[in-house]
Amino acid sequence: MARIETTFARLKQQGRKALIPYITAGDPLPRITVPLLHALVKAGADIVELGVPFSDPMADGPVIQRATERALVHGVSLRDVLTMVREFRTTDRDTPIVLMGYLNPVEVMGYERFATEAARAGVDGVLLVDLPPEEAGEVTPVLRRHGLDQVFLLAPTSPVERIRRIAGVASGFIYYVSLRGVTGAAHLDIDEVRGRLQAIRGETRLPLGVGFGINDPDTAARMAQLADAVIVGSALVKRMEERVNHPDTIIQDIPAFLASLRAAMDAGTSRSVAGGQR
Amino acid sequence: MKPYNLPDARGHFGPYGGLFVAETLMQPLEDLLRAYESLRADAAFQEEFAEDLRLYVGRPSPLYPAKRLTQLWGGARVYLKREDLNHTGAHKINNTIGQALVARHMGKKRVIAETGAGQHGVATATVAARFGMQCVVYMGAEDIKRQAINVYRMKLLGAEVVPVTSGSKTLKDALNEAMRDWVTNVETTFYVIGTVAGPHPYPMMVRDFQTVIGREVRYQIMEFEGRLPDALVACVGGGSNAMGLFYPFLGDESVALYGVEAAGEGIASGHHAATLCAGRPGVLHGNRTYLLESDDGQIIETHSISAGLDYPGVGPEHAWLKDSKRATYAAITDREALEAFHELTRIEGIMPALESSHAIAYAKKLARELGRDKVMVVNLSGRGDKDIHTVANLEGILL
Numbered sequence: 174m175a176r177i178e179t180t181f182a183r184l185k186q187q188g189r190k191a192l193i194p195y196i197t198a199g200d201p202l203p204r205i206t207v208p209l210l211h212a213l214v215k216a217g218a219d220i221v222e223l224g225v226p227f228s229d230p231m232a233d234g235p236v237i238q239r240a241t242e243r244a245l246v247h248g249v250s251l252r253d254v255l256t257m258v259r260e261f262r263t264t265d266r267d268t269p270i271v272l273m274g275y276l277n278p279v280e281v282m283g284y285e286r287f288a289t290e291a292a293r294a295g296v297d298g299v300l301l302v303d304l305p306p307e308e309a310g311e312v313t314p315v316l317r318r319h320g321l322d323q324v325f326l327l328a329p330t331s332p333v334e335r336i337r338r339i340a341g342v343a344s345g346f347i348y349y350v351s352l353r354g355v356t357g358a359a360h361l362d363i364d365e366v367r368g369r370l371q372a373i374r375g376e377t378r379l380p381l382g383v384g385f386g387i388n389d390p391d392t393a394a395r396m397a398q399l400a401d402a403v404i405v406g407s408a409l410v411k412r413m414e415e416r417v418n419h420p421d422t423i424i425q426d427i428p429a430f431l432a433s434l435r436a437a438m439d440a441g442t443s444r445s446v447a448g449g450q451r
Numbered sequence: 452m453k454p455y456n457l458p459d460a461r462g463h464f465g466p467y468g469g470l471f472v473a474e475t476l477m478q479p480l481e482d483l484l485r486a487y488e489s490l491r492a493d494a495a496f497q498e499e500f501a502e503d504l505r506l507y508v509g510r511p512s513p514l515y516p517a518k519r520l521t522q523l524w525g526g527a528r529v530y531l532k533r534e535d536l537n538h539t540g541a542h543k544i545n546n547t548i549g550q551a552l553v554a555r556h557m558g559k560k561r562v563i564a565e566t567g568a569g570q571h572g573v574a575t576a577t578v579a580a581r582f583g584m585q586c587v588v589y590m591g592a593e594d595i596k597r598q599a600i601n602v603y604r605m606k607l608l609g610a611e612v613v614p615v616t617s618g619s620k621t622l623k624d625a626l627n628e629a630m631r632d633w634v635t636n637v638e639t640t641f642y643v644i645g646t647v648a649g650p651h652p653y654p655m656m657v658r659d660f661q662t663v664i665g666r667e668v669r670y671q672i673m674e675f676e677g678r679l680p681d682a683l684v685a686c687v688g689g690g691s692n693a694m695g696l697f698y699p700f701l702g703d704e705s706v707a708l709y710g711v712e713a714a715g716e717g718i719a720s721g722h723h724a725a726t727l728c729a730g731r732p733g734v735l736h737g738n739r740t741y742l743l744e745s746d747d748g749q750i751i752e753t754h755s756i757s758a759g760l761d762y763p764g765v766g767p768e769h770a771w772l773k774d775s776k777r778a779t780y781a782a783i784t785d786r787e788a789l790e791a792f793h794e795l796t797r798i799e800g801i802m803p804a805l806e807s808s809h810a811i812a813y814a815k816k817l818a819r820e821l822g823r824d825k826v827m828v829v830n831l832s833g834r835g836d837k838d839i840h841t842v843a844n845l846e847g848i849l850l
Contacts, residue, residue, distance in 0.1 A: 228618065228749040229735060231627045232473035232634070238617050238627075250747035276471060276734045281748035303471045303734065307461060328475035330637065335477060350475060 176269040176297045177322050177345040180219055181380045181401060190397040192217055192435050193382060195273065195406030196427075197224035197237060198254040199244030201417045207260045208424055214268050216428035217435030222300070222404065225254050225274030232302045236407045239414060251278040251287070255294040262295030271298035271324055271345070276312075284312050288319040298322035298345040306342045313342055326350050327373060329365065340377035346402060347379050352386045361386040367399050390437030397438040405434060455701045457771065462651020462738075465774060467767035470650045472737045476630075479637045484652045486557050491659065496552065503548050504663060507581065508538045510545075512664075514671035514828070519798050526818030527681065527825035531801070532668055534692065534832045541804065541833030542664060542692045543574035547643055549660030551578040554641035561585040561636065564643045565629040567594055567622035568758030569601025570804075570833060571645030576610035586610040589628040591621040594758060601837060619752045622762055626736055646689025647766030650737030654766050661695025668828055669699055676826050682707045682817060685830035686810040687727070687780065688760035690769045692832035697778060707779070710769060711813040713755035714782035724753035725782040726765040727773050740767040756785035756841065757805035759833075787812040792835060792842065804833035805841065 184191055194213050198206050210221055226244040230237060251274075258270055272291065279287050279301065291299065299321050304312065306325065316323050322345030327336060329352065339347065351366050370381055383396045384404030396403045409427055416422050457464045470480060490496040504510040513536065517529045534542040547564075554562055562584050566572030572588040579586035588605055592614040595602050605612050618624035626649075633642040647654045647661070665683075672680050683700060685693035687710040700706040715723035723729065726741045733742040735750055743751050743763040755761045772778035783791075788805055791812035796802045803811055807830070814829045821827060835842075843850050 226749075228751075229623060229627055231630050231736065232475075234631065235617060242618070245749065250749075252747065277742070277744070277750075278748035280733055281744065281746075302473050303737070305470060305472070305474060305477055307477075308469050308471055326474040328473075328477075330475055330478040332478060335474075339474075350473075 175320065175322060175345070176267065177220065180269055181346065184219060190400065190438055191219040191380070191382070191402035192431070192438060193220045193222055193402050193404040194218050194409055194431055195222040195224060195404060196409060196413070197226060197240040197244050198257055199226060199247055199249030200240040200410070200413060201243045202420050203247050203249055203253065205420055205423055206257050209427065210261050211265060212424055212428040213431055214265060216432040218268065218431060220269045220271060220402070222271045222273045222406070223254065223258065225251055225272055225278060227275040227278060230275065234407060236411050236414065240410045243417070251282055255290050255296070258296050259294040269297040270295065271300055272296055273300040273302065276301050276304045284315045288315045288321060292319040292321055296321060298324050300324040300326070300348060302326065306338055309342065317344070324348055329369060333372065333376070336373055336376045340373075340379065343377070343379060345379070346382050347373065347377060348382050348384060348404065349373065349400070350385045351383050351396070361392060363395055366396070370399050390433045393434040394437040394440065397441065403434070403438060405431070457768065458651065458655050462655065464768045464771035466732070467740050467770040468651060468654055468738050470737065471734050471739065472650050473634070475634050476637070476650070480650055480652070483557070487553055487652055487656050490553060490556055496556070500549055500552055503552070504545065508544050508548065509536065510663065511667045511671070512536050514668060514675070516675060517799050520795065523798055524815055524818040526823060527821040527827040529814065529818060530672065530675070530680070530826070530828045531831045532664060532696065532828055534664060534830060535801070535803065535807070535834035539574050539577050540836065541570050541574070542661060542695060543571050543645060544577065545663055545695065546645070546657050546660045546691060547571070547574040547578045550641070550643045550656070551582050551584065553656070554584070554643070555582060557641065559639060559641035561587070561640045562643050563587045563589065563629050563632050563640055564645060565589045565622065565625040566645065567591070567625070567761060568837065569594070569598040569605065570759060570837065572605050572610070572612070573601055573608070575643045576605040576608035579610060580608045587632065588612050589615050589625040589632070591619070591625050592616045593620040594622065594625070597758065621752075622758070623736070623750065646691040647694045647768060648689045648736060648738060648740065648764055654738065654768055657691050658694045658698055658768060661691050662698045664692065664695035664830065665697060665699035668696065672826070672828065678826070679703055679706055680828045681705070681825040682709060682821060682827045683830070684709045684711065684810050684814045684817060684827060686711045686760060686806045686832060687765060687769060688713070688724070688762050688806065689764070690766035692830050694766060694768055696828070696830045697772070701777065708772070708777065709813060709817060710778055710780045711809045712780060712782040713757060713760035713809060714784040715754040715756070717784055718782060722754040723782065724755045724761050724763070726763060727769060727780040728782045732770065735764050738767045740770045741765050741773070756788060757809065759804070759806040760809065781813055783809040783812045789842070789845065791815065792838070796835070801831065802835035803831055804835050805838045807832045
């Protein structure tokens with residue numbers, strides 16, 4: 174069984190929800206990335222999303238764009254990211270890794286070569302933000318042949334026909350973008366998310382992850398009650414940016430923050446949801 | 452020749468174009484496509500657009516026989532399509548009027564735009580004022596410094612100009628930022644893209660609005676020559692003025708099409724913006740097209756004396772016209788463009804934009820190759836007033 178599927182099956186048995194942190198590979202220094210991945214797993218990450226730096230990250234907010242720029246200063250390429258995954262895999266054989274990025278670097282490497290090398294490095298899933306299923310006709314079969322799950326986004330603006338289309342091609346899990354806007358934006362409407370997730374569950378049996386706008390333990394806990402996975406990106410990357418002049422504190426502080434989300438999620442339903450909208 | 456009917460239903464020009472955006476934008480782009488397709492077939496809308504072009508933009512723009520230039524160059528007869536005489540001084544307004552009308556029909560009261568040199572920003576701010584819409588223009592912090600007059604012009608027109616400090620702080624970053632605004636405010640906001648690039652339906656829609664240029668040239672040249680021209684020449688950054696000129700002639704095999712890119716300090720120097728001449732296919736800003744990129748797929752910074760050509764991508768239809776060999780693409784250096792700027796100014800009393808100066812410089816070479824019995828139309832896409840500071844600076848003159 175594929176690692177992502179195994180992970181969700183195990184969590185379901187335990188009655189827990191997946192916590193998926195996102196970091197940009199190479200931010201702020203290439204040497205930080207692999208130790209940080211291990212530390213995040215230790216702090217409670219079930220799956221890790223690793224961002225592949227791209228010069229024009231159109232769908233990301235300023236926080237992740239700056240992370241990308243910090244990585245690109247060190248020339249971190251898609252090939253370097255695959256090397257990091259290979260290194261991570263030498264001591265962690267269980268935690269799934271999903272690469273998240275934009276199509277162009279993959280296209281330049283070539284779909285076949287990318288899929289071969291990614292699978293060999295120990296990548297489990299791929300999310301190409303600017304590749305909707307309509308344009309994925311050539312990519313999807315190549316990824317599938319190499320046993321890589323293809324994660325797709327769904328948005329508040331996706332009507333039921335698009336939900337069906339995406340449910341038909343996605344594998345691993347579906348990433349529901351919980352708000353209009355780019356990564357790191359504000360104003361999360363929990364009731365809207367609840368309604369949308371119900372609509373999506375009517376069309377697919379894949380696990381549903383929720384991301385965009387989850388920046389504190391309280392929100393993570395509330396989202397964990399609605400979804401199968403909680404994805405946290407900008408909130409982590411922002412904390413990394415604050416420590417950019419002291420990169421070695423990142424290894425302690427970022428996993429500590431993730432652990433606070435994990436604790437809140439695991440406290441789950443017993444926890445009061447007072448405090449209202451933030 | 453097969454009838455030309457691109458793009459296909461999903462916005463493809465051969466392998467180029469398409470719709471490469473995050474999921475949040477897929478449905479809004481579908482809504483835009485549907486709205487535009489219905490307006491495209493609506494005679495009342497087309498009439499409304501034509502009337503604005505006539506009364507507000509000042510169309511048709513003249514086709515001017517440049518006799519002194521023809522004589523000096525000693526080759527083909529040269530005609531200049533005077534888009535520089537449009538309201539706001541360039542072809543950009545043809546497109547912004549069109550998109551503002553679409554926005555109004557879709558009930559959007561806020562428009563956003565990206566701009567490099569500020570020409571598209573000014574053209575968008577102008578129509579926003581004209582239609583009473585709120586307008587926000589994203590502009591690279593570097594470009595804001597270089598184009599203070601256009602920034603003030605936009606503010607006078609009531610637009611908010613937002614400096615973009617990410618990435619290279621230029622046009623491509625402004626485009627990223629405008630796209631982010633659109634993702635966030637998509638229900639109230641219409642994104643006015645300034646060139647024939649971006650996700651479907653923008654390359655098609657912008658081209659359609661700009662084809663007024665070529666349609667006018669078709670009947671205007673008949674009045675002078677009684678026949679179609681042998682060659683059309685236009686500069687290509689994103690490529691909207693060139694598409695507008697070329698499109699009505701795509702089926703006329705006797706008409707050769709030349710697109711002129713910015714070679715900057717020379718293609719060999721690496722400091723240029725000659726995407727079609729020196730780039731390769733990839734995916735950026737919502738479409739597949741030729742790009743200037745590094746070996747590992749990062750978009751690289753471009754250089755041109757002309758901010759309007761300083762872009763690492765190009766409209767997907769040009770990528771297709773290049774591959775299908777229907778059009779030919781060449782590149783002109785900063786120095787050659789500057790010489791052409793001076794030559795046209797002195798010989799004909801017409802000061803071209805630095806963008807258009809690239810087309811003039813290439814036309815000079817082509818005129819001699821073609822010879823005296825041939826007819827050539829050059830698109831003078833904008834006027835040079837905005838570039839006076841740049842030219843003066845280069846010559847060490849402080850204004």
